[in-house]
Amino acid sequence: MAGDDRFCEACGSDLPLAATQPAPMTEAAGSRCATCGGAVGADGYCGQCGIKQPDPHDHEEIDLGWAAGLTDRGLHHPANEDAMALEAPRPGLAIAVVCDGVSSSSNAQQGAAAAVQAAGPRLLDAAGGDAKAALITATAAAQEAIAAVPSIGGGDSPSCTLVAAVLHDGELTVGWVGDSRAYWCGAGGNQRLTTDDSWAAEQVTAGRLTEDVAEARVEAHTITRWLGADAPVTEPRVVRFQPSGAGRVIVCSDGLWNYASEADHLASLLDPLAPDATPLEVAHHLTDFALNSGGHDNITVVVLAV
């Protein structure tokens, strides 16, 4: 503080401006207020009019025609801690990654974003070859990336789930850590392709509880494997799936499947849609369903048409 002259000699509001000191905030470079055009501060409020800026990540869409993805903050969480990557470099090849930041961990939004950004390109590079190896490499890259994201204000280190899919010339390979899921809805019967790394799934596997009872319990969502600096095991579980005909692959976070866990239930939600509905239309439809069901968590839905 600049010595004694800091105090007001005359008292009142008619003092001359002393503009030599900067405003007490750092301004995010390049970001302009949607309301007044002023510079937006690092905490997301306009430095001019004070209005809180919408976070562009609250709702994002990727539309690649035969593959599409949508992520949405939902109605109750203050931020969208889900993240996704989707690429379809040529007909017959697509890769998708969905990470769900663990809300109880610190800086989860940054963590999930870092994981997706690391996993996406690795998966894309290697997807044309051994899909299982590509999933393992990509998951390792995601783990390395999230482990390097700093905690903010204490708490558990940033953590997230990961589910990734490679669709290559009609064969689907899925890898995952945590409770984000992949489903098949189409020819040969609807089915869930992943098995959650969660307390509920462990109870079901061990035969202690039925699935609907286990998933209704408070502990249901406690995940037993995750990515992050404090994760015990980070190698993904991997399954291969050969679709026998036309259908859709749905890769999603629990913000969707909380309201439609059974594969048949999820598939039935698509009944009102035209059979040739685009993947983006399907993603919108499923997201609206989750929002109308309460929108309690962040929602991410990726749809691949087969």
Added chain:
Amino acid sequence: MTTFTAETYQNEYLPEGGTEVNAIVTVTATGGGGVGSAGGGGPEAVEVIMLDCSGSMSQPPTKLRSARDATATAIDCLRDGVWFAVIQGKDYGSMAYPGAQTLVQATAETKRAAKAAVAQLQASGGTAIGAWLTLARSLFETRPAAIHHAILLTDGRDESETHEAFVSALGGCDGRFQCDCRGVGTKWEVSELRAVATALLGTVDIIPDPAGMEADFRAMIDSAMGKAVSRVALRVWSPQATTVKFVKQVAPAIDDLTPKRTLVNALTADYPTGAWGDESRDYHVCIEVKPAAVGAEMLAARVSLVVDDEVVSQALVKAIWTDDAVLSTKINQSVAHYTGQAELAQVIQEGLEARKAGDDATATSKLGRAVQLAAESGNEGTTRLLAKVVEVDNAQTGKVRLKGSVDAADEMALDTRSTKTTRVKH
């Protein structure tokens, strides 16, 4: 090393078109060791005691004797290494200790010498508080970086200098040091000492009985020795097209900082809070904003604690417009409590003024409201003081009668202590 935390208590929801945002910001400082000895690593501190030695101090003789004893106790309480001096106040200020116009560092030896000098002080002459303050200021200026604290004791009105001289001297001291003011007996003017205490971020109180002086001086010095960081400001940023209606300290006592603001830039102003020890204070911030659409969220103010121009803690005051009346009509308990405490201080001061002016109807209504507010908020200290000035028929409805004869000391105690607030539990 002192660390600060700042927390906001408010209802951030406004109805459609709502413009007034109220918040209580609680600031807590911890970990400061207080002023230390020269080699002890604590911050450097200066203590100046201004002792009224005008003629009236010898009537009765116990007054000056008690004042000398209290000053001796205060000197004993100084930590070694603290710079200090004692001023004797008459028609002008002069050095009681040391002889030269300078500060000395507290040691066993200088404390002994100071107490011996104070014991020799005699009463004569008049009262010129402005002149005493100006001498104190010149002493503080010799140690500009230190934490500056003064004690001013008087028993009479400021009648040996013009009011202009007093105001000008006070203006010259503004921001240079903090000063706690005490009036002994009942012949001094509450408004004069309140002016000094308000300008110099200090407290004002009455010591009705000279016997109570020693404990009070000890408490003031102990508090001053506990300060670890000085020149702390609240820096308030608010967006364009908004007005900061007021920034008030509301606990432990009410002190309106609004007139003391200095602009940092077009949207930011600093409000001085003086020196801090390990303590917690509450501030009421009231902002008038331009309404935004329902659903919009605005940062109405960013309240920062600033030490040496560095932000050490921050709290956000928000406004969210909603059409949900359940949300927007909820009154925050902290805001309501301190709004009541501020009104309490105001109606006491207005009621006593009306009583002095012979306007019994206004006095009865204001002091009745005060009784009601004090009872509602559980402010027992003020309730007790009010009961010495009015007969309370019904505290709940505020029905009171003025007492026929009131001890002047009781009235002055009520006046000086009207700004003391009870703390809200968030």
